[in-house]
Amino acid sequence: MPKLLSFILGAVLTAPVLVAAPSSTKPNIIFIMTDDVGYETVSYNKALNFKTPNIDRLSTESTVFTQADATPLCCPTRTRVVSGQYTYRNYIGWDGKIKKTAPFIAEKLKSAGYATAAMGKWHLGDKKSPARMGFDEHCLFWLQGMSQSDMMKFAYRNAPYLHNGKIVRAPYGPDLANEQARAFIKKNKDRPFFLYYTPWLCHNPFEPTPDSKDQNCTDWQTNFEDMVAYTDKLVGKIVKELKDQGIYENTVIVYTGDNGTKTCAHIMEDGTVIYGGKGTQTIDGCHVPLLVKTDGTHRTLDNLIDFADFYATFADLAGVPAKDIDPTIDGVSFAPLLRGETKTLRSHLFSFFRGGAFVRNQHYKYYIDQRIYDLVADPRENQPFYPESDTPETAKARKALHAEMTEIIQGERFKNAVHRKELLKTFERYQKPAQSRILGSRDFDGITAAAKSVSWDLDMTPYLTDKNSTYRLRFSRSYRTKNSHLIYSNARIKKVRVLCDGKEVFSRQPTTATLTTRPKAKVINPMVDFIYDESKARVGLKGLNIPEGTKTITLKIDADLTNPGNQWGDRIRLYTFLEKMD
Template identity: 35%
Template sequence: MKTTILLAALLVSHFAFVQTFASPPNVVLIMADDFGYECVGANGGTSYQTPVLDQMARDGIRFDHCHAQPLCTPTRVQLMTGISNARNYKDFGVLPRSEMTFGKVFQEAGYATCVAGKWQLGRQRNSPQHFGFDESCVWQQSRGRTDKQGHDTRFANPLLDVNGVPRAFTGGQYGPDVVSDFICDFIGRNQDRPFLVYYPMILTHCPFSPTPDSADWEASSRGSKTYKGDPQYFGDMVAYTDKMVGKINTKLESLGLAENTLVLFLGDNGTDEPIVSVCNEQRVAGAKGETIDTGTHVPLIGTWPSVIAAGQVCDDLIDTTDFFPTIVAAAGVDVPEGLDGRSFLPQLRGEPGNPRPWIHAWYKPRKKSDLAVWVRTKRFKLYRDGEFFDTRRDPLEKHRLDPKQLNNDAAGAYEVLSAELNAGTEKEGSSRN
């Protein structure tokens, strides 16, 4: 009887997945800016209100071991190309125009494609379109982060590029509202065909400043002149991030599209350093830009009602190179050869999949910066310079382990990571360019 029940369950699951592929799914990839794992209530965070993300975790799947690069552009390049920074990263704010992106793959497969939010991957007027996005509404494309008077341009009365045309919003608008409205309009206009939305959010990057839901919001503000702003507003910005995700979800539901739409939410790196949060009864200081866990550990939550069973928690390692092959495979499109990422689509379906045993990270965000290279499992981490840490017991990496005095678990991990570190060195510089 148990065998019959199990077989029936598998057949139902397979049928649901085939049905999804019979009607190509929509894909919405949302990435919050400077938003660490500890910010989400479903992950054990207690400092902020994230009811939408918490509900998504209950309705779908959340991952406990997703790691990004420690800084924005390195993560964005990996995410967009599925390639390790060791092979195609050139400089901060740059994505080589010779690179293939998931936007291009979806576009060539007949999807309507849209990017809205923070760009930072090329100043050319057609940069988003060149990389495969039919429509775009982005910040930091043709212009920098501040205006001539030094005001930040992303939040109150923002300066954005809409389909390659610079626009100044001066009527009391809020940048995150403008780009999310653009996305909702795009979804409405393309509801009768499969679409890809890439939403690299403007929130929660500094300057920490009031949102329209803050008591002291000023619609006439021209933006902060202080880079960091005031950390007291970070909680309001997290709440607004959650609200923007809810806005997209509500749009999908109102059009009857939610059932056949894969929505993935992650952060691009750890929370910024002025912010201290509480997660699982532990104080967590943001470490954006640093290679410790609080600089790379980010939330990952996914929903896809026709495919993902509710209430799943996955313990597998996920790297930001893994998103390209995952969303392309979810669309039923052939995954390009030569990617460094591994698809976690099977895990979304509740199957074992082929989880990665380690993450190999190469991090050099600016030409003047020192290079950091490391390989890690969920617990152990080995740097190229020989530093070896147990991140479970020592998340801040204060106590280096002596390779000559390791217990069985640590000794086995050290041997495996050493071999991968050496093998990975051979890939560096083997760009597709």
């Protein structure tokens, strides 16, 4: 007899309810998290160059969430899923070093009567860690001890997998993990189970799949699209196995990604081109697809979902009483939303990554360095607001989000967080009067050899507040090559001009100025100083003749974006900084 779904519908005008049930009627839970696939890589999100028919079909029977945020890299995201905690609290280091204060999710579900398995990618510890974290079975791509070159060589074909404690070689790794996942489903069809299924696809290296037409293809864009299609095929096999075993209706299926896409161009139905942002805290680094299939009802929700929330949600679905959830769990159960309830469960999301942090709600995003962005008007985060440039709306949002961040960083609840001292020091530093402001950033698309330069206007009015101070302009240029992710380079600024209410008061010609790169230690983004060629002195804005009553101070940048042979790809981003020097 197939197990009954633990969601039951009430009468007309009565909200559906989730009831605690004996183990024989508890829903199975399958968590599918693919690698390096951002929000834009599934065709149900109106991406034109990706075909995901199985995932699309699943979405029609699911609750689709449009505002789910992962961390920008895989390990921290996986840590949040299995622990239910912010990485600020427990993430010690790469490859699953976690400060444990509560049972992991597999342990919690195992104690509730679930069979448990982990298949696919791991990155959460040594060979004993799957069992230690509560998994009965595992078949995991095994990176430990491999050099970077070997990882690239054996990432997919002849790939090493840790299969229940023993290393085996797989002709094509994702196929082995999928086969073992389906075998686990079949074996446990008569009892509740939790399957943590996290394929290595679509992580680089971007190479042909068994279904690719050209097995010798080296084009990353083509191969990445094929890898997404193959991932969709594997998801379809999981769904088919559930239906073959007669347990599809009683299974909760989650599909998501662990962080933003690494690279390549993703063309959306409305003409927008999205480039991968893996490793960055921007929308392209954190925003991922999320659908949850429960009773077959389709709905689309814009509620905020944190990856720490999966823990509390799965425990809720399994009938674990809320009182049995450890108080150090940061996640919030969104099971009420899956039942059709309409409520706000989270007012904000918090993210800690590489010493930085942000808090966001559905409209605004506030960084620890006091930048705030209007995500509705500026989703790519090109135009920051600071206290001196706030609108009434951003000022109100700043106050609320700053209070949330203060509570997390300084509050009693996180007094034992692994990164508390580090983040508290950063937080306190940014409470002092700022010496540097990001004026903004801008993407320039379709750059060719014929596109010699672009002009960019920025309003500096809120920032040049001290007439007797010296200010320094800094620029950074980044671009994407065909087969790599973000690259930073020297940029030639042809002319920099400052205008007061449209009248030029400062100008530097290309014969007297250039840019040089000054990388910061352990920082991805090198800063670029604008300097004099002859004296090597920094360009200062001291002595600018800014007339009294000036309403608008505009910085005009003429940048040389010469692109011979398309060596920089077709997108270049410029960043502009203004620093007060005294």
